[in-house]
Amino acid sequence: MTLLILGIVLWCAAHLFKRLAPAQRSALADRMGDGAKGVVALVLLIAVILMILGYRWSDFVFVYEPPEWGRHLNNLLMLIAVALFGVGSSKSRLRARMRHPMLLGMLTWAVAHLLVNGDLASLLLFGLLGLWAIAEMIAINRAEPIWTPWQGGSLAGDIRLAVISVVVFGVIAGIHTWLGYYPFPA
Structure with a gap:
């Protein structure tokens, strides 16, 4: 540890x-x-x-029992997290509306994993990285209180972001399966 x-x-x-x-x-x-x-x-x-x-x-150290419905919500949140990671580099209209899409993606990733992992190592990894994402957003907002949103974006950019997000989510799910962590409910 x-x-x-x-x-x-x-x-x-x-x-x-x-x-x-x-x-x-x-x-x-x-x-x-x-x-x-x-x-x-x-x-x-x-x-x-x-x-x-x-x-x-x-070592596995039990802390809490994740909820049964956590896997369903985890997968939805992970798809959203993947999309948020991509927003900052996309030509999507969402980019103009979000100041910290990657940090929000990291926070969403952390919460999603806490819904399906109830051991101490997971609590430390995902919990502390989620708290880091919040601290980073606060630090950026204090250091740079004025934010100029990105100008641009289109429906085509939104569609491209959605397609890429689904493909990347599928790759991540495949890697998790290959590692022995089947991410979908049975």
Whole structure:
């Protein structure tokens, strides 16, 4: 469980560094140029690896019994989460209406997984990453209180986002099945 917690701490620290220590982040960027982004990306990659290994290697410690209906809602929320992750890069009309689509996607992903996993490792991973997403939105809103929505979007962009979201959701479900976690109700 130590690797899992270390991965979560690294993930949160790397993402919040820019907001909580802007002078230090700016100094790092001045010293390293674009290399600073590479360092942050490497820290995030290490964080993800630690979270995956820490989660997979954690002993099962029961915390709560997930509800029976949780799997149904989980799948719906996961489809929404996948779509939210894509909104920020899409030409969908939703992009103009949402300030933090990826963070909302992360929060939705976290809640969805808490509906189907009642063990301590899941509570730590999904619960803390969900709380991180909320903290990140608050930090961004405080640092940049004025938001200029993206201009554009079309019905074609909405349809493309929907199709890509369904395909990516199918790939994720396939990977979960391959790993032994069949995501759909029996």
